[in-house]
Amino acid sequence: MASVKLAYIGGGSTRAPGTLASFIRQAANFGGSEIALQDLDPDRLELVRRLAARMIEVQGVDMKISATTDRRAALADCEGVLSSYRPGGFEARYQDERIPLSHGAIGQETQGAGGFFMSLRAIAVAKELVADMEAVCPDATLFNYTNPVNIVAQAVADHSPIKVVSLCEGPIVFPREIAELAGLDPNKVRATMLGLNHACWSAAEDGGAQY
Template sequence: MACKIAIIGGGSAYAPGLINAFIQHAADFDGAELALMDIASPELEIVQQLGQRLAAAAGANLTITATTDQQVAIAGADYVLTTFRQGGFQARRLDERIPLHFGVIGQETIGPGGFFFAMRTLPVIKRIVADMARLAPGAVLVNYTNPTQIVAEAVTHFSRVPCIAICDQSQDDARKLRHALAMPEATIELESIGLNHATWSTRFTINGEDGVAVMMRHSDAVLARGDVSARVKRQFRLTREYGRLPNSYLQYYYYREETVAEALAEPQTRAEEILEALPGYYAHFREQIAAAVPHLTHGRGGSIFGDMAVEVLRGLVRGEGAIHTLNVPNRTALPDFAPDRVVEVTARLERTGATPLVQERLPATVVGLLHMLAEYQWLAAESIWHDDPPAMTRALAANPLVLSLPLAQQLLDASRRAQV
């Protein structure tokens, strides 16, 4: 289908993997324009040139354009994919470092770090949806920008732009489970519900067998291995405790002291590690531009990132009712949550949106924390969208990792001072 897909953040190190995934499904996007937009013009030019070389080598009928003008990219688009990082990794470094000074985990999507990230992200999202309403009426926003749930809460409440928010964490968790279980070729079927980065499995099999039973059979061996991360080991411990597979991010709530101590002991934050690695990614991209036959061997996010985004866009373009796990307004799908609250749930894609599928209730042992997170994320979206500082303090105080008005104010003050 000949369509225009604007990609906001098209110069990132993620973008080549995304373009590569479009190329793998070129038949479904025949004649499409991928309109890359980024404020980082040198990186944008590299990604465009690499994308053009990759598409030409594969014989894919895709036009790859590039611009630093957001309105040019959005004008006439059928779909807008947001995958930008406002403030870059230097800002993420502060999101990770500042909370640790107060004994709270520093992370890019949850806790205070996620709130700081949302404070930078939502003003940009507000401009994007305004441009979409004016220049691409009827276009669907597919959001991959974190914190994705707060973004989706804001857009679905304060804009008429159709919005689907996506996250590949469950796929990444499944990949790491295969490694932990020493079953690299295992077929894992996983359906989880809840909130972004806070889901519990409702259907989980490994090679057709109950996945929890498989994990428990291997649990002692996994916990004893030195090549399995503490994060994955905590997933095994939580699975044993609750009888369901948790999203790996739930470790930050259920093992709060452990994860803070671990982060404080690390010589670098994740953002600092990425900042060191980024030049190597772009060096590889430049090498492949000059290669006789370009071949993408590494980039940020691996193949999962591009694959999921393109699968969702493919489902929208084809309109054949494909089922994916998405972040969308609940309606009546999850009986534990309000109809207008954004939830992560299996949903059926149509050409202009997605319909969440009705699920059973989660047990009381896990749903209480999710209720707190759902209301916090709504309060965060509302207060940041309306630029209301007192409301921002109250919203951050409602975060389960904060739960203190004085602490929330101290965190916000520290973040604002660091951004000056």
């Protein structure tokens, strides 16, 4: 069991409650730890903090949840930083997808012109985030969950000394979903996925057959 401090940048996001529930279920590995939520929206931030505090109370686990709109305060003394933010909100996503589609191009937040629009905003925030990390928690690892994850991670890796790992649940979720659609037993499928986030190829095996 390790007692650590983790910062969640974008802690008022729609993903945050589910992510925190996962940490709480893993309390045996995170007992005594603190998760510092940080977001620009104080109302959403407080809602997530209250939900997390209630989950901790119900589960009876030894974890602490704090919340602040001050990014450096959240980052101070952290061992790990999880980033899951959406610059511009869903209003910007609508424009990312609508504008390319109006010109007959791909409109998606991780690919094509829409992905490029999203990446410009996401990298601008990532640049400020890693600068703050260099100042207050230079040894912490950044676990990036902000799209386009591959582009954001590459920008950080190329231009910052901060250690970065980018995450996407696709390799875990998609092969099982495809297996079920094909009438296969998802528990017997072994899949290998190659490529970039949301633009990848998957090879799967089930009982010796390849797909």
